[in-house]
Amino acid sequence: MRASQKDFEDAMNQVKLLKKDPGNEVKLKLYALYKQATEGPCNVPKPGVFDLVNKAKWDAWSTLGNLPKDSARQNYVDLVSSLSSSPEPSSQVEPRADEKPAGYETLVVTSEDGITKIMFNRPTKKNAISTRMYEEIMLALKAASEDKSALTVLTGIGDYYCSGNDLTNFTDIPPGGVEEKAKSSHILLRNFVQCFIDFPKPLIAVVNGPAVGISVTLLGLFDAVYASDRATFHTPFSALGQSPEGCSSYTFPKIMGSAKATEMLVFGKKLTAGEACAQGLVTEVFPDSTFQREVWTRLKAYAKLPANTLRVSKNIIRSREREKLRAVNAEECITLEERWQSEDCMNAIMNFLSRKAKL
Numbered sequence: 001m002r003a004s005q006k007d008f009e010d011a012m013n014q015v016k017l018l019k020k021d022p023g024n025e026v027k028l029k030l031y032a033l034y035k036q037a038t039e040g041p042c043n044v045p046k047p048g049v050f051d052l053v054n055k056a057k058w059d060a061w062s063t064l065g066n067l068p069k070d071s072a073r074q075n076y077v078d079l080v081s082s083l084s085s086s087p088e089p090s091s092q093v094e095p096r097a098d099e100k101p102a103g104y105e106t107l108v109v110t111s112e113d114g115i116t117k118i119m120f121n122r123p124t125k126k127n128a129i130s131t132r133m134y135e136e137i138m139l140a141l142k143a144a145s146e147d148k149s150a151l152t153v154l155t156g157i158g159d160y161y162c163s164g165n166d167l168t169n170f171t172d173i174p175p176g177g178v179e180e181k182a183k184s185s186h187i188l189l190r191n192f193v194q195c196f197i198d199f200p201k202p203l204i205a206v207v208n209g210p211a212v213g214i215s216v217t218l219l220g221l222f223d224a225v226y227a228s229d230r231a232t233f234h235t236p237f238s239a240l241g242q243s244p245e246g247c248s249s250y251t252f253p254k255i256m257g258s259a260k261a262t263e264m265l266v267f268g269k270k271l272t273a274g275e276a277c278a279q280g281l282v283t284e285v286f287p288d289s290t291f292q293r294e295v296w297t298r299l300k301a302y303a304k305l306p307a308n309t310l311r312v313s314k315n316i317i318r319s320r321e322r323e324k325l326r327a328v329n330a331e332e333c334i335t336l337e338e339r340w341q342s343e344d345c346m347n348a349i350m351n352f353l354s355r356k357a358k359l
């Protein structure tokens with residue numbers, strides 16, 4: 001069920017009762033969702049650069065773009081419920097000594113109704129995946145694989161599902177130079193994709209808006225993909241001097257045939273949600289106005305099925321491919337390590353950072 005006005009008002013009251021300060025980033029998010037839910041898209045002039053607090057608020061609100069009021073209300077209620085009911089996202093799993101403490105900076109993770117929901121939470125950066133976010137997604141997936149939920153869902157907070165790799169990840173060059181950076185990125189990416197290959201329960205993507213780069217390629221490793229009709233699917237690797245990852249060089253041709261996969265992965269053709277569904281990458285598309293309600297109603301029903309049986313059935317569908325996928329992942333990362341050191345890739349990143357280029 002979509003959050004009602006009453007749920008929204010209850011959530012506003014709950015915020016006042018929070019025992020722990022949720023931190024500035026979450027407070028800005030709450031502010032922005034509140035304004036969007038009550039007034040719609042940001043309609044006030046941008047404050048001056050020295051008015052830091054109001055500028056931060058304005059940025060947070062305006063980044064929600066044209067997010068409908070009822071989606072904003074729902075996101076507000078979800079965010080407050082995650083703050084009040086499960087402030088320690090991995091509380092169902094004992095963290096090992098070598099793990100980061102519970103509490104995510106780039107994600108909101110909730111677990112209820114048999115569903116663990118991992119939400120990308122960098123809406124001001126269109127949910128681009130920073131190095132920290134790669135690490136946190138791996139931790140959240142590990143916790144979800146061990147908790148009691150039947151299903152695990154990935155989705156985005158704000159108007160984007162995810163804008164792919166955070167291109168500023170490549171600006172933090174270590175003393176060993178670009179070569180060392182490419183090597184460490186190779187290892188991070190390989191481990192990250194491995195978590196999706198090995199994930200033991202049904203893994204569902206709820207694609208709430210545009211998806212770019214690695215957030216698209218990974219969809220081939222999900223068990224179901226539900227998309228809003230606002231979502232688009234774009235893998236602009238060639239324009240970035242990069243090559244396909246997330247096992248897409250294997251899964252995409254298998255899902256849609258090699259000609260359609262080439263259009264996406266080599267020529268960077270952006271697909272609408274309808275096109276992605278016709279090509280088998282997306283399971284079903286819903287109108288944005290009913291997307292959240294319809295998807296969560298369906299997932300809550302699926303989550304009532306016996307959790308162990310869901311695991312067993314997923315495993316029998318996926319297990320034959322696992323070794324192959326591991327080999328593909330390794331090969332893609334080797335190729336990317338070389339690409340990241342190429343002139344094409346460096347120029348593309350510099351162009352984006354100097355705002356000369358966008359998708």
Ligand SMILES: CCCCC/C=C/CC(=O)SCCNC(=O)CCNC(=O)[C@H](O)C(C)(C)COP(=O)(O)OP(=O)(O)OC[C@H]1O[C@@H](n2cnc3c(N)ncnc32)[C@H](O)[C@@H]1OP(=O)(O)O
Nearest residue numbers: 124125126128163164165166167185188189213214358359
């Ligand atoms: C360990 C390494 C592993 C590497 C794995 C490799 C993966 C490959 C990929 O994922 S390739 C895909 C990379 N992504 C992109 O190329 C997207 C780049 N972004 C854009 O083109 C645009 O931002 C947009 C089309 C996604 C959205 O455009 P819009 O005009 O609506 O919004 P802004 O451009 O103003 O964006 C708002 C702020 O968000 C920042 N941002 C958006 N995407 C990214 C990104 N991928 N990386 C870093 N930052 C991003 C953008 O810079 C704005 O920030 P600002 O407000 O501080 O300026």
